[in-house]
Amino acid sequence: MKHYDIVIIGGGPAGLTAAISARNTHPDKKIALIRKEKIALIPCGIPYVFGTLEKIEDDILPDAPLEKNNVDLIIDEVIGSKDNTVILKSREEISFDKCVLATGSKPSVPSIPGIDKDRVWFVKKDIEYLKYMKESLNDAEKIVVIGGGFIGVELSDELSKKGKKITIIEMQDSLLPAAMDKEFGDMVIDIMREKGIKVLCNTRVKEITGVKSADGVILENNDHLEADAVIVCAGYKPNLDIAKMFNVEVDDKFGIKVDEYLRTSRDGIFAVGDCARKRCCFTGDYTEIMLASTAMAHGRLVGSNLYDIKVVKGFPGTCGTFSTKIGNTAFGVAGLTEKQAQKIGVNYVVGYNETVDRHPGKLPGASKVYTKLIYSRYSHILLGAQVRGGDSVGEMINIYSVIIQNKMTDMEIDSMQIGTHPLLTSSPIVYPVINATVDAILKWYR
Amino acid sequence: MKHYDIVIIGGGPAGLTAAISARNTHPDKKIALIRKEKIALIPCGIPYVFGTLEKIEDDILPDAPLEKNNVDLIIDEVIGSKDNTVILKSREEISFDKCVLATGSKPSVPSIPGIDKDRVWFVKKDIEYLKYMKESLNDAEKIVVIGGGFIGVELSDELSKKGKKITIIEMQDSLLPAAMDKEFGDMVIDIMREKGIKVLCNTRVKEITGVKSADGVILENNDHLEADAVIVCAGYKPNLDIAKMFNVEVDDKFGIKVDEYLRTSRDGIFAVGDCARKRCCFTGDYTEIMLASTAMAHGRLVGSNLYDIKVVKGFPGTCGTFSTKIGNTAFGVAGLTEKQAQKIGVNYVVGYNETVDRHPGKLPGASKVYTKLIYSRYSHILLGAQVRGGDSVGEMINIYSVIIQNKMTDMEIDSMQIGTHPLLTSSPIVYPVINATVDAILKWYR
Numbered sequence: 001m002k003h004y005d006i007v008i009i010g011g012g013p014a015g016l017t018a019a020i021s022a023r024n025t026h027p028d029k030k031i032a033l034i035r036k037e038k039i040a041l042i043p044c045g046i047p048y049v050f051g052t053l054e055k056i057e058d059d060i061l062p063d064a065p066l067e068k069n070n071v072d073l074i075i076d077e078v079i080g081s082k083d084n085t086v087i088l089k090s091r092e093e094i095s096f097d098k099c100v101l102a103t104g105s106k107p108s109v110p111s112i113p114g115i116d117k118d119r120v121w122f123v124k125k126d127i128e129y130l131k132y133m134k135e136s137l138n139d140a141e142k143i144v145v146i147g148g149g150f151i152g153v154e155l156s157d158e159l160s161k162k163g164k165k166i167t168i169i170e171m172q173d174s175l176l177p178a179a180m181d182k183e184f185g186d187m188v189i190d191i192m193r194e195k196g197i198k199v200l201c202n203t204r205v206k207e208i209t210g211v212k213s214a215d216g217v218i219l220e221n222n223d224h225l226e227a228d229a230v231i232v233c234a235g236y237k238p239n240l241d242i243a244k245m246f247n248v249e250v251d252d253k254f255g256i257k258v259d260e261y262l263r264t265s266r267d268g269i270f271a272v273g274d275c276a277r278k279r280c281c282f283t284g285d286y287t288e289i290m291l292a293s294t295a296m297a298h299g300r301l302v303g304s305n306l307y308d309i310k311v312v313k314g315f316p317g318t319c320g321t322f323s324t325k326i327g328n329t330a331f332g333v334a335g336l337t338e339k340q341a342q343k344i345g346v347n348y349v350v351g352y353n354e355t356v357d358r359h360p361g362k363l364p365g366a367s368k369v370y371t372k373l374i375y376s377r378y379s380h381i382l383l384g385a386q387v388r389g390g391d392s393v394g395e396m397i398n399i400y401s402v403i404i405q406n407k408m409t410d411m412e413i414d415s416m417q418i419g420t421h422p423l424l425t426s427s428p429i430v431y432p433v434i435n436a437t438v439d440a441i442l443k444w445y446r
Numbered sequence: 447m448k449h450y451d452i453v454i455i456g457g458g459p460a461g462l463t464a465a466i467s468a469r470n471t472h473p474d475k476k477i478a479l480i481r482k483e484k485i486a487l488i489p490c491g492i493p494y495v496f497g498t499l500e501k502i503e504d505d506i507l508p509d510a511p512l513e514k515n516n517v518d519l520i521i522d523e524v525i526g527s528k529d530n531t532v533i534l535k536s537r538e539e540i541s542f543d544k545c546v547l548a549t550g551s552k553p554s555v556p557s558i559p560g561i562d563k564d565r566v567w568f569v570k571k572d573i574e575y576l577k578y579m580k581e582s583l584n585d586a587e588k589i590v591v592i593g594g595g596f597i598g599v600e601l602s603d604e605l606s607k608k609g610k611k612i613t614i615i616e617m618q619d620s621l622l623p624a625a626m627d628k629e630f631g632d633m634v635i636d637i638m639r640e641k642g643i644k645v646l647c648n649t650r651v652k653e654i655t656g657v658k659s660a661d662g663v664i665l666e667n668n669d670h671l672e673a674d675a676v677i678v679c680a681g682y683k684p685n686l687d688i689a690k691m692f693n694v695e696v697d698d699k700f701g702i703k704v705d706e707y708l709r710t711s712r713d714g715i716f717a718v719g720d721c722a723r724k725r726c727c728f729t730g731d732y733t734e735i736m737l738a739s740t741a742m743a744h745g746r747l748v749g750s751n752l753y754d755i756k757v758v759k760g761f762p763g764t765c766g767t768f769s770t771k772i773g774n775t776a777f778g779v780a781g782l783t784e785k786q787a788q789k790i791g792v793n794y795v796v797g798y799n800e801t802v803d804r805h806p807g808k809l810p811g812a813s814k815v816y817t818k819l820i821y822s823r824y825s826h827i828l829l830g831a832q833v834r835g836g837d838s839v840g841e842m843i844n845i846y847s848v849i850i851q852n853k854m855t856d857m858e859i860d861s862m863q864i865g866t867h868p869l870l871t872s873s874p875i876v877y878p879v880i881n882a883t884v885d886a887i888l889k890w891y892r
Contacts, residue, residue: 053806296874300880325869394870405863424771428459
């Protein structure tokens with residue numbers, strides 16, 4: 001029986017980051033990463049293999065960091081466990097001192113009659129499946145996408161670049177409803193419609209029609225939409241199969257039960273990323289949010305803390321930082337939306353700002369930037385930020401993420417130093433982080 | 447005699463921001479802004495009127511925010527002061543309760559023989575002068591730029607777009623020597639040279655030649671360079687003329703003496719921006735750094751605190767955050783460089799990272815990002831960041847600015863949540879803020 005000091009199960013970004021972090025902190029330990037897939041993909045890049053990227057192989061998560069960090073890569077499937085041992089499909093057994101479960105998530109399957117027909121697709125993180133799906137979609141003209149979250153919207157955007165006729169069906173009142181306030185979701189709807197994508201909100205699919213293969217969907221109002229393919233983007237749920245083999249305590253909805261340091265109910269076994277149960281950083285409630293921003297923080301933290309707590313966790317729970325680009329417009333969100341603030345009963349003030357991200361605005365590359373900030377009215381700390389604008393939103397949302405994680409107040413932000421440049425940012429006089437804050441201050445101030 | 451509750455002298459970004467902030471905090475006060483120039487310019491945009499922007503009028507700082515905020519704009523020149531009264535060139539006198547000096551800076555004039563000849567230009571923030579300069583440069587083929595700081599480099603970049611043959615002469619060993627470490631300055635040299643701009647470092651100008659008009663420069667080694675125009679970009683010094691009329695205490699080198707709340711030696715009189723003396727946030731020493739990031743923080747702080755301290759200052763001194771774009775490459779700096787850390791005797795560790803700002807790197811718009819971080823070896827807080835990359839560096843440097851202002855440690859950054867997206871940022875696995883930090887951690891850790 002082989003022995004490794006540290007075994008990581010799962011080769012997605014959380015597992016990979018845990019492996020690198022483990023090596024950085026423990027230069028002398030023997031480390032292995034066990035992964036089912038011959039080739040790992042960049043999960044966030046998957047929608048782009050259907051449009052912008054030529055082939056799926058352009059979205060590969062490279063193995064070079066594992067080699068460089070002297071982490072043994074074992075391509076095999078975990079089929080069982082006893083004590084501190086992993087049993088592999090190849091019948092090999094590997095013992096470990098410390099184990100990190102990074103088994104990720106799998107697509108949710110809503111209970112819609114006909115969902116198991118051919119030509120009904122899910123966005124799985126599996127290169128062979130995706131190759132087959134992409135090839136099969138080549139012949140499809142009309143595509144129905146069920147679910148208007150990130151994956152549904154990004155995928156629709158990409159497929160529309162290939163000339164497909166897309167209809168997105170979303171149960172809630174706007175696109176990206178779990179992630180953004182309605183005014184931002186409605187901006188996404190406008191962008192989708194400009195591209196010729198049909199968007200049906202407040203709409204449910206009653207049935208997927210077709211004999212063996214899907215040929216359309218019937219909506220709750222009995223309208224029938226024809227489709228050559230149906231893609232289900234109804235979210236993801238934690239992949240708990242291996243956790244159950246390990247007999248660690250799990251919560252079927254939210255994931256593997258972990259403490260603040262991602263330690264499971266079993267000594268020496270950790271869980272990171274989509275498969276680990278997470279809390280909202282504002283309420284402490286469990287949350288179904290699955291984001292790379294959280295998974296990466298998990299991976300780095302656990303890699304450092306496998307043998308003792310070296311890195312004291314700075315910020316409890318997920319603050320939900322992410323960004324996306326729809327058409328030519330970037331969106332970023334960090335912390336609470338107004339909808340979430342209302343739901344959890346926060347007394348808040350909203351600050352708005354609209355400006356351009358170059359100064360003067362006649363300089364090339366200028367895009368409009370629209371900002372909405374949620375402040376605690378009495379504690380004065382920033383609770384959440386939503387931004388729409390040009391590509392610089394991708395980093396701008398991380399300014400907010402750092403501000404939120406430092407519990408900065410409106411007054412601290414008001415006296416903060418921020419760099420600006422004509423060719424790169426908004427004018428210092430209308431800089432959105434500051435000016436949306438001032439707008440919020442004025443609302444409680446007067 | 448007219449009376450205003452609040453009088454702001456100077457219409458640049460610091461004065462404008464002070465006026466808006468004063469109005470926000472004091473809705474019922476009578477506020478005036480006195481400015482010599484009929485039209486105010488965006489200072490950071492001035493280099494771009496010589497290339498990218500068609501005309502100088504494209505770089506105007508609009509007066510609309512003053513109107514919108516009910517601030518009276520008085521175009522006149524301050525020629526004297528007695529008690530709490532300003533005497534204007536028009537002979538009008540205006541009394542005030544509170545006064546903010548925002549008189550900015552003017553070009554330094556190095557003592558080079560011949561510097562007062564015709565066709566020797568300075569980059570003044572004066573629309574009439576700049577119009578005349580731009581027109582006159584139309585005929586110039588060969589231009590010598592004395593000084594390789596920001597303005598010299600940005601202006602050379604712009605003028606080279608118009609086909610001018612430029613030579614930059616810099617006394618120190620690389621470009622932007624006050625702002626960046628040599629490796630970054632050398633990257634700027636490479637970009638300049640690729641554009642056909644000559645760069646002479648470690649070089650001084652001994653004399654500007656020509657009968658009445660400049661026709662060249664003689665260097666210390668007696669080489670003679672021909673030139674149809676000479677542009678002097680040797681930095682700026684605080685404009686203290688009006689401060690002296692007000693009898694507030696000044697420091698001729700560093701500016702108007704102020705306390706942490708920008709209060710001058712005279713009760714009720716404040717100074718903001720380039721004309722106010724500033725301290726380095728790490729040493730408390732006075733610094734000649736003049737940046738919009740500091741000036742804006744000044745303006746906002748003073749506008750709020752004119753009658754009492756409402757906004758307690760969060761961060762003492764300037765942390766020197768800025769960005770620029772040279773050719774197609776953006777540069778950003780916040781906090782201390784390695785050179786500065788050495789000079790002030792800090793025990794530091796350097797973390798490096800090089801990656802691309804999209805993931806996978808095959809996605810459109812990907813640029814290389816090179817990051818250098820300076821950490822305190824024992825206090826573990828981030829002291830400084832230098833970044834080179836694509837346009838997103840403009841906002842990325844503000845992430846560092848917020849981190850530095852929050853005195854975050856390497857361990858806090860290691861467990862921080864950061865949003866990433868294929869089309870907008872680096873991969874979460876190699877995200878430069880985190881990975882350059884991990885590189886620094888590894889250096890003290892092992």
